[in-house]
Amino acid sequence: MKWKSQIQNLKAYQPGKTMDDVKELFNLEKVVKLASNENPFGCSKNVETFLKTNAFSHAIYPDGYAKGLRMKLSEHLSVEPGQLLFGNGSDEVIEIISRALLDGGKSTVMATPTFPQYKHNAIVEGAEIREVPLDSAGRHQLDKMLEEIDDTTSIVWLCSPNNPTGEYIRNGELVSFLDAVPSHVLVVLDEAYYEYVVAEDYYDSLELLKSYPQLMITRTFSKAYGIAGFRVGFGIGNKEVIGKLEPIREPFNNNALAQGAASAAIEDQTFIEECRSHNRKGLQQYYRFCEENDLDYIPSQANFVLINFGVSGDEVFQYLMSKGYIVRSGEALGYSHSVRVTVGSHEQNEEVIGRMKEFLALQKQV
Known part of the structure; x- marks a missing residue:
């Protein structure tokens, strides 16, 4: 073979x-x-209540557009429904992005150590991987990451808070970084642990998205929301970016129970x-x-x-x-x-x- x-x-x-x-x-x-x-x-007990009080026909496909979840999440985040991309966990969102933008002629930049699926997917797509070590405090060295970007670069991955260090990117340094990144580069900001952050100088990524159309945010229901077993993750981005990514998403990738459980979880902040x-x-x-x-x-x-x-x-x-x-x-x-x-x-x-x-x-x- x-x-x-x-x-x-x-x-x-x-x-x-x-x-x-x-x-x-x-x-x-x-x-x-x-x-x-x-x-x-x-x-949340909302999820448990939903599972006990809702019955589904196992012979019917789930809503491929995840409309109910999409509308509820867009309202919660104050974004348009067309700015959301749903995945079977945020892992699949990362895979979709990689499949859309990486190939043998492209490069991608990331920190190391960080969430391993960025590198894993880049390897599968045959892209050149440029890794920049975290500093001694476990933080991204954004200035050095900028130096690795060139005309071949398609994606820069930022994990904040970062896994496995728990460190985060400060607002000022992120804005400076985004100002310097070329417009042809998609900056993916992985916020799997967003709900746990309490730092006062943490950025507001949804506000930044309004000024930086090449920014893409990923989040998940697997951590703070406590429904990792249902595998629901999502991306938030510019509508034009999401429009390019949607055709790559597998149809019916979020099952009916997962969509309902995530919708119920959102309601209990x-x-x-x-x-x-x-x-x-x-x-x-x-x-x-x-x-x-x-x-x-x-x-x-x-x-x-x-x-x-x-x-x-x-x-x-x-x-x-x-x-x-x-x-x-x-x-x-x-x-x-x-x-x-x-x-x-x-x-x-x-x-x-x-x-x-x-x-x-x-x-x-x-």
């Missing part, structure tokens, strides 16, 4: 072990997953505010732990924190998993001595911090 040369050594996404896997592997009764940045508080508040308190739990134990960490605007333990992240990961707590090793994230921990409930945070203290105590005995 005549496979694309660029996919010969491409690895499929490897999800972590499931909670059931860990229970069986270590003979545990209880396992807490703090690895995938899901919402520990689940979803009180739930989002509560989750944001709990998240800030949870982050403080980890910050205190780090400061008491002289561990470096990156202050986060997301629902996770990257902690440097000074040893292999795999070692910390394996120890915590053996005790029933699944986190993400930094070995696979570009921070080999760190682990990324999703902020859980107050109790979950206290429990995993207790296990981290045990790990540190064992390290001192070695």
Whole structure:
């Protein structure tokens, strides 16, 4: 078979072990997953009510235009319905953008480390990948990213807050960057963790969109909204840009239950505010732990924190998993001595911090 040369050594996404896997592997009764940045508080009761009170014919295709969800979200965001692009998670929105703009003659610019699907899709499309390392504080070096842009560049990817660091781009530096980016380059601003941000100098991307037509924003219902299992993500952009992307979207890519669940979730912004508040308190739990134990960490605007333990992240990961707590090793994230921990409930945070203290105590005995 005549496979694309660029996919010969491409690895499929490897999800972590499931909670059931860990229970069986270590003979545990209880396992807490703090690895995938899901919402520990689940979803709004509005979603649960919707699922209990609505019946669907399984033989009928869902609304391919997602009209109900589209109208509700456009009203919530104060954008026109034609400015929205829906995907099977924001992963698919990223894939659609890449498929539309990248090929063997194009280049794309991104930070490193960052969300890996930007690079993954660029490889599939055969594009040249130009990566700019984050600075020592885990932030995008926008000036150096600008230097990588030329006539071949089609897309620049910005993740803010960035995964895996939790750092964000400040308003002033983003405006300066957008002012300097050539008009032929699409700037994709990935805001998967937007709902968790509390920084006062965070930009208003929807306002910026009015002044910069080459800007594209991506968001998701998988994080703060707590419906990752339904896989609903979306892009917000200039109508002309969305118009070019829509024909690439697979028909019926958001199923009927997903559209309804997302619509119900939008209506409960009180739930989002509560989750944001709990998240800030949870982050403080980890910050205190780090400061008491002289561990470096990156202050986060997301629902996770990257902690440097000074040893292999795999070692910390394996120890915590053996005790029933699944986190993400930094070995696979570009921070080999760190682990990324999703902020859980107050109790979950206290429990995993207790296990981290045990790990540190064992390290001192070695």
